[in-house]
Amino acid sequence: MSKKINYYFGNYFGAPFEIGLHVCNLYHIFGAGIAKEIKKQYPEAYLADLNTKKGDVTRLGTISIGKVEGEGKLSHIVNLYAMRGLGPAVRQLSYDALIDCLERTIQYFSFAESPFSIGIPYGMGCGLAGGDWKIVEAIIESCFKDYPGIVYVCVRDEDVFKFKNNL
Secondary structure, eight states, rough: OOOOEEESSSSHHHHHHHEEEEEOOOOOSOSSHHHHHHHHOOOOHHHHHHOTTTTTTGGGOEEEEOOOOOOSSSSHHHHEEBBBBTTTSSSOOOOHHHHHHHHHHHGGGGSSSOOOOEETTTTTTTTTTTOOOHHHHHHHHHHHTTTOEEEEEEOOOGGHHHHHHHH
């Protein structure tokens, strides 16, 4: 399979993409990882999350979108509801829900005259959500295989060691 993913090394919020994705829980908690940073820098994404029903498991596989303001190319943050619950005791990431979320994201932004560039944080769904990056990466590759735009996985400085060990 040819690689669809382009790796970007540096700050997720300074990366050259227009649409930022991240995995969310169903409980309006943006308390750790990239979600915590998104809440601080782009409160519009958190407000989009607050406009959904807290704890509703029927939201698995759905998305909410915050249109963001600021400098740079970033115009939207997409909250991907792919975590079944909270806590590291068991894997909370649902791979099926992640696939549904990515497919919904592609469908939502397919209206554009020219395709948007997409940014995904390295290790998305693999921290507190307990996912396996090799599986998540394969899902990203599969979902975006026919996407005409650029797909970036952003490897932040603090994740470079983990990235190199996953090669």
